[in-house]
Amino acid sequence: MTVLADRWRAARPKVAGLHLDSGACSRQSLAVIDAATQHARHEAEVGGYVAAAAAAPVIDAGRSAIAVLTGMTASDVVFTTGANHALDLLLSSWTGPRTVACLPGEYGPNLAVMAANGFDVRVLPADRTGRLVVDEAATALAVSPPGLVHLTALASHRGIVQPARELAEVCHGVGLPLVIDAAQAFGHIDCAVGADAVYSSSRKWIAGPRGVGMLAITPALAERLRPRLPPPEWNLPFTVMQSLEHGEANLAARVGLSVALGENLAAGPENIRAVLAELGRLTRTTLADVDGWRVVEPVDEPTAITTLQATAGADPQRVRAWLIAERGIVTTYAEVQRAPFEMAAPVLRVSPHVDTTADDLEIFAEALVAATSEV
Template identity: 70%
Template sequence: MSLAQQWRSARPPVAGVHLDSGACSRQSFAAMDAAAQHARHEAEVGGYVAAEAATPALDAGRAAIGALTGLAGSDVVFTTGANAALDLLLGAWPGERTVACLPGEYGPNLAIMAANGFAVRALPVDDAGRLDVDAAARQLAADPPAVVHLTPLASHRGIVQPLTALAAVCADLGLPLAVDAAQALGHLDCSVAPAAIFGSSRKWIAGPRGVGFLAIRPDVAQRLRPRLPPPEWNHPLPVLARLEHGEANLAARVGFSVALGEHLAHGPARVRDRLAEVGRMTRSAVADVPGWRVVEPSEEPTAITTLVPTGGADPKTVRERLIAEHGIVTTYADRERAPFEMTAPVLRASPHVDTTTDDLERFAEALAAVSS
């Protein structure tokens, strides 16, 4: 059975065409059943007894994250999502607060950096918005920030950033690299063992909403000073235990852990190859739709296709009509996603491995119909 068939048979039938995995993928029966079973167990034996019983499943989820990031399961804490993870990390950061990141950095990340008192420096990029590694290495060596931050795959554009190359540069310079893997985990190879890496459950891993992770290399974790409890209390809890909020939706964490296990079982490289293939299929299908321009090169190895209107269409209205009239779910991305780079809203298609040629032909026809 092909990966697409395995993925499709493990889920409820889709109502229409789902091209929105960059926002929220479709969960499997196994992930949903595991979360529901934990919720039932809480009702049967009490939430805290059920939490103890869920320890092996959650440890397996942490180990899976470790395997995908180059870190260890013991380096991982669960969070409520990627934004919460970055806030935890930066809120506990010691000393100088300067961060180097791409000009196209995700808007909510920039807001969290500002809220935690970090001054932002822009890394050099080429005309496509891709990091210029050599120029970045020179800049970072000449004026090192407290932390380097990279989002290997952005929310507003499916361009792959050179994560491995930047990780090597940061290692050579002794600079900590923090990685926002919200779009990258399960989509790109993230196993670079950075200083910290964080992400969410609901995108390409296809777990529940409302859960994410933060993984921190031990040498970096030892330097952090979490806000709670106050550092001056000299609380005996280790840093990671102070970062992971215990009063949480454990059912979602269990579902996330199951989804991670499914991803590993499918084979991360196999999934990456199929996502790249689906991206090529999507760009080919919409390349000639009047009134739209595809941002990504046709061979870009991601499943994200970004469409810029060239004939006056409003991406927000187009998304709404695609859902209402054709049952096709896409993403409307406004300028706030990358406020220092985007100049106008775009439409994003982000299919998963089960998307077919027929699905994409249907999308192209519907896009043309609602854009006229």
């Protein structure tokens, strides 16, 4: 843990304060920042399209890294501007019945994309923690199959790991495509689980730039898609994957993401996952006895996300603002809109990356006590 943490920390600019907000936006490495900057400079020197051709090997390496992390192939991967864009591309291209099954705690912006694309949402069974009940889901999907099944493998408002691999097996057994939102899961937990599509942003646990993401689709699912652009009736010589990937893109961000993905593979995805899980346990243990707050996740949940519910009237939004202004500590205020059909009140989310120390967490616990008393 210490070696990985030291390398991660040394590869980045010195943090101004304490960063416990990787579930929103991780800190990019100097190499990622430099690669994106160099590409932008190269565009100015030789022209955007010449620079794009020169960057192709780096971006292709990024596709290959995504393939490794999703269990697919490089040809199954397209770059997007982020997770919501990826979901919109997929759903707007769907040719089957516009019904989708998902959990009650589905991410609010995902529900908005589903509604905008005319999808009727069906609710999958979950237990009191919000975790999918696989046996009940299997029965429901067999009795009344939707067009698609969508699973957010790790939610924005709660660090509970969903049984994605088990659901993939269920879906394959009944012939239903499974789409996984891996925005919080990619680079955090195992995402090579046999899904038909996996999408994510770059800026969270992979620690790439903002404004770029990815969508990986199996060939079998791609065959069932009909992208809006260019109009299919034009019969232009584009594959589905070529049609999905927009050419007018921020290639500097794609270069940065590709470098970040290379760093992830070099560090060992399994090593990163193990350290993040241990940090989650340490965070929950450290915060368990802070007055006025309740830790939502079980202490041994294998994620680095810890969600805090106020139990004595503290306002998570004001607490977050105080922590930034007074202590330079960045956390997440998670509003009800993140899971509008499940959340009853906003929460405070803590999401350290691998360079966070036990001392950092003790500092945060003390600051949380102070913030709670002040606001």
